[in-house]
Amino acid sequence: MRRSSLRTSLFLISLLFAVLVVGGVSLTTYVVISEVVAAAAHDAAVRASMRVADIAKVRVTDAVLEAAASGLTGQERDQEARRLFFRDVPAIFRGGGQSGVEVAFYDETLQPLWFSDERALTEAEQERRRAIVAAQPVESVYVDRPPLSGMFGEQALDTFTIHVPIDLPDGARGVIDVTYFPDLEESIMNQVRLPMLVLALSSALVMVIMIQAGTGWMLKRIEHLRAAAESVETGRLDVQLPVEGNHEIAELARSLNMLMSRLRHRAAMQTRFVADASHELATPVAGIRGYTGILRAWGAEDSEVRDEAIAAIDRESRRMARLCGDLIALVRTDQAGEAEAVPFDVHELAREVMASALTRYKDRGHLHEGPPGGALEAVGDPSRLEDVLSVLLDNAFKYTPPGGKIFIDTRATDDVVTIEIGDTGIGIPEEDLPSIFERFYRSDESRSKSTGGFGLGLPIAKSAVEAMGGDLAVRSARGEGSVFTVLIPRDLSREQR
Ligand SMILES: Nc1ncnc2c1ncn2[C@@H]1O[C@H](COP(=O)(O)OP(=O)(O)OP(=O)(O)O)[C@@H](O)[C@H]1O
Ligand SMILES: [Mg+2]
Structure with a gap:
């Protein structure tokens, strides 16, 4: 149940991720393309207005010259020039003169004189007046589209009208409205939309499939791990x-x-x-x-x-x-948790353990030596060290025939205290050395001698030494004796920090 819900939530997350990524990329691409196309349309509008103004200027000059040649004078000549001008205008600017362009002529009182199409008549009276007063072209927005409207329906770009002032043949100043309708640009955008949509959807789909495949692969491996954990729980x-x-x-x-x-x-x-x-x-x-x-x-x-x-x-x-x-x-x-760390004298402790072992084995006639006199100060766990030394000394006495020698020697640096417990006893066969620290292990020799041990002394000693952050090692040769070396930190409190 929980597994399938993980799969479902991963699916939903991957879907959301794909939609956000692909949606974001598509949106940005669309905005960039439509900005570029809109800028191109604006440029086309400006260029068209300049061309219309140039042609109109030439026609004005022609009309003035033609009226002058007719021999008329004064107001009549001016009226004739204006008549001649507007006689030719429809032929030149019909259908705007170029594709997507519509023009409208206004006189000084902003009354329309001639227009190529109803569409050319705009509301922008303010801008027309400003163009006349400033004697330079003024721009107005004919149609203002919401930024992303073309993404979901028919493409519609902003449409501009350029109001160009013109000196009419009778000397009055009028305005030509040049409106560029970006039908061509809009149709390009319309053609691009469908492939873009298909591309966006298919990349979203590919993304979801890939994420699903990846998570499926991962879930399968996690399922293996879960099955393993389950089998551990059932004891396998x-x-x-x-x-x-x-x-x-x-x-x-x-x-x-x-x-x-x-x-x-x-x-x-x-x-x-x-x-x-x-x-x-x-x-x-x-x-x-x-x-x-x-x-x-x-x-x-x-x-x-x-x-x-x-x-x-x-x-x-x-x-x-x-x-x-x-x-x-x-x-x-x-x-037992962490070993204690209290100051104590290693030599004194060793002397006590030696004395107690000597009492236990007093009638066996062993020779003994050490520990050295004086004090050896250390910080550690004296009761654990006492356990270790008792086990080792007990073995030394137990596995050394009467007359043999037992000794304790110590060395110390600032960091480490080394205690050696040696004997000249029966020694440990080489093949037994790796096993003597295992629980219940006794070498055949000691078994046959039935010294009564269980093989638990050394494991107890070893784990006590390790709890003190130290180490227990042995050198031994059959028939020659053994030396057990205990290494412990000189200051356990420093180690524990
Ligand atoms: N000093 C030693 N000399 C010779 N053999 C030793 C010495 N110390 C340990 N051994 C060998 O290692 C074995 C394991 O020692 P360990 O102290 O663990 O057990 P044990 O002495 O047999 O029994 P326990 O200590 O439980 O009474 C012993 O049986 C003996 O064979
Ligand atoms: Mg023992």
Whole structure:
């Protein structure tokens, strides 16, 4: 429903756009063409008036000469000259003398003397009077058309009348009205209109089709993305969006594919984590159930069996409690927000952790060295760093046979504090190194030694170090020992800013 309404609104927008663009272009073109044609018509009117005036002047001279030759004098001669002039005028100016031109002659009292056509008689008395007084041509508008009238109906251009003063053969001053009717220009405009209309409509149509094709193409791709999002919602993460080309939508599809593959990876990790955790929990539970059965069967009679079973149940339940504690610690390091940034002494913290590990492993006879004396001031999250050092020292003691050596060393610059925790223990096989930070991973060696770990210490340490904006790395060789290197910012508050 929503999709089709998007399509409809895009269609309406494209239609509006096409109409506005094509309409605007057509209108401008029309206005420009009609301005040019109107200017040409005006020029033609002015030229026609000049020609009429020239011809009339020649005729006046001829009529005056002819009247003088007739031997008449005074007023009679003048009247004869005027008669002779108007005798010839109709022949010369019939039909205006040239196409589209109509003329009308007026005497000094502005009475019409002769006109080529009714159309030549205009109302412009004011302008005629002004032409006589100023003794120069005056222009008036015969027909004034609204600017865009010709766009929708028959073309009609403005029509001008030029009022030209003329000295009549009897010496009086009259006026010739020369009106140019731009029929030719109008017919040109009329012929242009239809092709222009067809061109405008077809370009609007092409525009709408092109915009529609473009939006259709885009909507199809968006539809793919939507389908992918929908399948994620229903729990399917194996969708691959088609990535064609190099445009923004392809980029989006590529990012979504990457997101999907990250989600797949995360989901797989989650599943594995739950499976591993259940498996780890199942072992002590099975032990407890087994010993409960033994207790029930023989516990009452055999006190030795009973004590052994109770001790085993105690051991297994402790193991379960420890696993639950580790799992909670892991979830906490994953979810804990930003690390704290308080001033503390790295050396003092390391000494405390070392002391506590020594107490736990006191009867194993390990040698130990470090951390260095004095203070190493830093700003950071001491409780997270304590977790990290405990995990690493615990491993160092656990995976180093009695008599081996454990050490802590530190280095610091203005920016970074480096803490190295090393041992001369069993070391980590090279093929295991990439995996030891994974949850529940234990190298075969430690599994077979059944040191009792779950493979959760290093993942907890790693995520705590990363929460502090640092890094945890390892160098190790089988049988030679291991060195874990913790890098953390010297001043975490500066990093967090
Ligand atoms: N200092 C070390 N020397 C040798 N092997 C080590 C050392 N530290 C870690 N490992 C190896 O890396 C594996 C993962 O260590 P991690 O601390 O995560 O788990 P764990 O010690 O087995 O169990 P947990 O810490 O959960 O009790 C260990 O099983 C061990 O094989
Ligand atoms: Mg460990």
